[in-house]
Amino acid sequence: MKRHIILLGALAMLSLSACDEEFLDRYPQTSVAPEEFFKTEEDLQLYVNGLLSLQSASGAYHADQSTDNMATTGAVEVKTMMTGDPSSQTITGGWSWGRLRDINYFLDNYQRADASEEAKNHFAGLARYYRAVFYFGKVKRYSDVPWYENTLNPDDEQLYKPRDPRDMVVRNMMADLEFAAENVRSSVPKGTPDVWAVKTFFARVALYEGTYRKYHGELGLAASSLEFLEIARDLAKEIMDAGHFSIYSTGNPGRDYAALFSSQDLTGNPEVILPNPYDVNKDRSSDINYTVFGDYEQSPSRDLVMSYLMADGSSYTNMTGHEQLGFVKEFENRDPRLMQTIAYPGWVREPNATSYIQSLNKNFTGYHQLKGYANTIDNVEVASVDFPVYRYAEVLLTFAEAKAELNELTQADLDASVNLLRTRVGMPALDLAMANAAPDAFLSQKYPNVSGSNQGVLLEIRRERRVEMALEGYRYDDLMRWHAGELLEKIPEGMYFPGLGKYDLTGDDVEDVILISKDSDIPTGDAKEKNSLGEFLIYYKAGLIGENVDVYLANGEAGGNMITDTRVRNFEEPKYYYRPIPIQQVTLNPNLEQIFGWE
Numbered sequence: 001m002k003r004h005i006i007l008l009g010a011l012a013m014l015s016l017s018a019c020d021e022e023f024l025d026r027y028p029q030t031s032v033a034p035e036e037f038f039k040t041e042e043d044l045q046l047y048v049n050g051l052l053s054l055q056s057a058s059g060a061y062h063a064d065q066s067t068d069n070m071a072t073t074g075a076v077e078v079k080t081m082m083t084g085d086p087s088s089q090t091i092t093g094g095w096s097w098g099r100l101r102d103i104n105y106f107l108d109n110y111q112r113a114d115a116s117e118e119a120k121n122h123f124a125g126l127a128r129y130y131r132a133v134f135y136f137g138k139v140k141r142y143s144d145v146p147w148y149e150n151t152l153n154p155d156d157e158q159l160y161k162p163r164d165p166r167d168m169v170v171r172n173m174m175a176d177l178e179f180a181a182e183n184v185r186s187s188v189p190k191g192t193p194d195v196w197a198v199k200t201f202f203a204r205v206a207l208y209e210g211t212y213r214k215y216h217g218e219l220g221l222a223a224s225s226l227e228f229l230e231i232a233r234d235l236a237k238e239i240m241d242a243g244h245f246s247i248y249s250t251g252n253p254g255r256d257y258a259a260l261f262s263s264q265d266l267t268g269n270p271e272v273i274l275p276n277p278y279d280v281n282k283d284r285s286s287d288i289n290y291t292v293f294g295d296y297e298q299s300p301s302r303d304l305v306m307s308y309l310m311a312d313g314s315s316y317t318n319m320t321g322h323e324q325l326g327f328v329k330e331f332e333n334r335d336p337r338l339m340q341t342i343a344y345p346g347w348v349r350e351p352n353a354t355s356y357i358q359s360l361n362k363n364f365t366g367y368h369q370l371k372g373y374a375n376t377i378d379n380v381e382v383a384s385v386d387f388p389v390y391r392y393a394e395v396l397l398t399f400a401e402a403k404a405e406l407n408e409l410t411q412a413d414l415d416a417s418v419n420l421l422r423t424r425v426g427m428p429a430l431d432l433a434m435a436n437a438a439p440d441a442f443l444s445q446k447y448p449n450v451s452g453s454n455q456g457v458l459l460e461i462r463r464e465r466r467v468e469m470a471l472e473g474y475r476y477d478d479l480m481r482w483h484a485g486e487l488l489e490k491i492p493e494g495m496y497f498p499g500l501g502k503y504d505l506t507g508d509d510v511e512d513v514i515l516i517s518k519d520s521d522i523p524t525g526d527a528k529e530k531n532s533l534g535e536f537l538i539y540y541k542a543g544l545i546g547e548n549v550d551v552y553l554a555n556g557e558a559g560g561n562m563i564t565d566t567r568v569r570n571f572e573e574p575k576y577y578y579r580p581i582p583i584q585q586v587t588l589n590p591n592l593e594q595i596f597g598w599e
Contacts, residue, residue: 063473345507365494494562
C-alpha cells in the first residue's frame with residue numbers, strides 16, 4: 001500500500017508544463033522506479049484510475065458562454081479575442097502537456113506487469129482513450145501540434161520538434177481510439193469509461209473531423225472528410241444496433257427530458273452511456289445551482305429561444321411578428337424542451353408557493369437557465385445531482401448528421417434517430433421530404449455554406465442538435481466545425497419589451513414588473529404601485545446601455561430587446577478558428593511556427 005501512496009503523489013507532481021525541467025524527468029526522485037511499481041493488475045488499475053477525468057457539470061454548463069446560446073459577463077477567451085487585439089503574447093493558455101506525460105509514462109511501462117494480456121490491453125486501451133481525449137483538445141485549439149507517444153527525457157531532441165501535421169496527429173488519435181474500442185471492457189466500475197463510452201467519443205471525434213475538413217478549405221483536407229464521416233456513421237450505428245441504450249422516457253413529455261439533468265442517480269438510466277456521479281456525502285459535490293440559474297455571469301440568449309419549434313412542428317421564426325413577442329407569449333405552444341431548459345412563465349421556485357418572477361439586470365438577457373437546476377432547498381440533493389457525460393441522444397444525432405452529410409439519409413434513418421428524441425417530448429416527427437422541399441429561412445441564413453439536395457434536413461438536424469444538447473457545452477465546437485464562426489459576431493440579446501410600462505412575467509395576466517424612465521425615481525415602501533393581487537410591482541429603470549439604469553434596451557426607453565454588450569465583435573477568418581502557441585513556448589522552441597496569421 002505504501003508504494004501505491006507514493007505513486008499517487010508522483011502523479012500529482014507530473015502535472016507540470018511542457019517546458020518545465022521537472023516535467024522532463026522520467027519520474028520524480030521521490031517516487032519508486034517503474035520496475036518497482038508496474039508489477040500487478042492492481043498496479044495498472046490504480047494508475048489508470050488516477051488518470052480518470054470526467055466532464056464536470058459546471059464545466060459543461062459554462063462552456064456555452066459567448067456562443068449564440070449564451071450571454072456572459074465573464075472574460076471568456078473568444079469574446080475578448082473578438083473585441084481586442086489578440087496575439088501570442090496575450091493568449092497564453094492551453095499549451096500544457098503534463099497530462100500527456102502521465103499517460104505516456106503508463107504506456108511505456110504497463111507491459112512490465114504480471115497480468116493477463118486481456119487486462120493489460122484493457123488498461124492500455126483506457127490510457128490510449130485518454131490520450132485521444134487529450135489530443136482532441138489540442139487539435140481543436142491549435143490544429144497542427146507535436147505528437148508524442150513516449151515519455152521524454154531532458155535531453156530528448158523530440159522536445160524541440162516542430163508541429164506535426166493535423167492529419168498525422170488525428171490519424172494517431174484514431175488509432176488510439178480503435179485500439180481502445182477493441183480492448184476496453186464492457187463491465188467497469190461505476191463512473192468510469194467502458195467500451196461504449198469509448199465508442200461514443202470515437203464517433204464524436206470522427207464527426208467533428210469529418211465536418212471540419214469538409215467546411216474548412218484552409219486545411220486542404222476536404223478530400224478525406226467522407227472517410228471520417230463514414231467512421232462516425234458506422235460507430236453510431238454499432239452503438240444503436242447493440243441495444244444497450246435507449247432514450248429515457250416515462251411517457252411524460254413535460255418532464256422526462258429535464259430529469260436527465262436533475263437526477264440524483266444516473267447510473268441506471270438507459271440513455272446515459274457515461275455518468276459523472278456526484279454525492280456530497282462522499283466528498284463529490286456538484287453544487288451548480290448558483291451557476292446555471294439567475295444572473296450570475298451567464299444567461300441564455302433570445303436567439304436560442306427562437307430556435308425551438310412550435311409544438312405542431314412549424315417554425316417559430318416563420319410566424320409573423322415573432323420578433324415583437326414578449327416573454328409570456330414566446331413560451332406558448334413551443335417544443336416542450338424549451339420549458340425544460342429555460343425558466344418559463346409560471347414556474348415555481350422552491351420553497352416559494354407562487355410563480356417566480358424573472359429577475360432583470362443589466363448585461364443579462366432576462367432568461368434563466370433551468371436545465372441542470374435542482375429545484376429544492378435540500379443542500380445535499382443540490383450538491384449530489386449527477387451529470388450525463390455521454391448520452392445516447394448524442395449518438396443518434398451523430399448518426400443522423402453523418403448520414404445526411406454523406407447524402408445517404410432516409411426517412412427510416414430519421415425515425416431511428418432524430419424522431420426518437422422528438423417522440424420523447426411529444427413533438428411531430430421530422431419528415432425528410434418536407435424538410436428538403438422548403439429549407440427553413442432562419443437556419444439557411446445562419447449556415448449559408450449548407451447546400452445540396454439534403455440542405456433542408458441537414459439544417460433541421462443542426463437545429464435538433466442545438467435544442468437537444470442546449471447549454472451542455474457542445475455549441476462552440478459545433479459552430480467551429482461547421483465554419484460558422486461569424487455567428488459569434490452577433491452580441492447575444494434578451495427579452496423583448498416594447499417600451500416603458502407594466503409587464504406580466506408569470507403568465508397570469510397580472511403585471512409583475514414596471515419599467516420606468518431613467519429620469520424617474522424608484523419609489524420606496526408603500527409608495528410603490530401594487531398590482532390587482534395586492535403585490536408591489538418590481539421597478540426597473542430602462543434605457544440605453546451605458547446609462548444609469550437597471551435594464552438595457554436596444555432602443556432605450558422606446559423599447560427593444562435587452563442588450564448585454566455594445567463592443568463590436570469581429571471574427572477574423574480563418575485565424576480565429578485556431579489559437580496561437582504562447583510566445584514563451586515559441587521562444588523556448590523556435591521550431592514551433594505560428595499558423596493562419598498568428599504572431
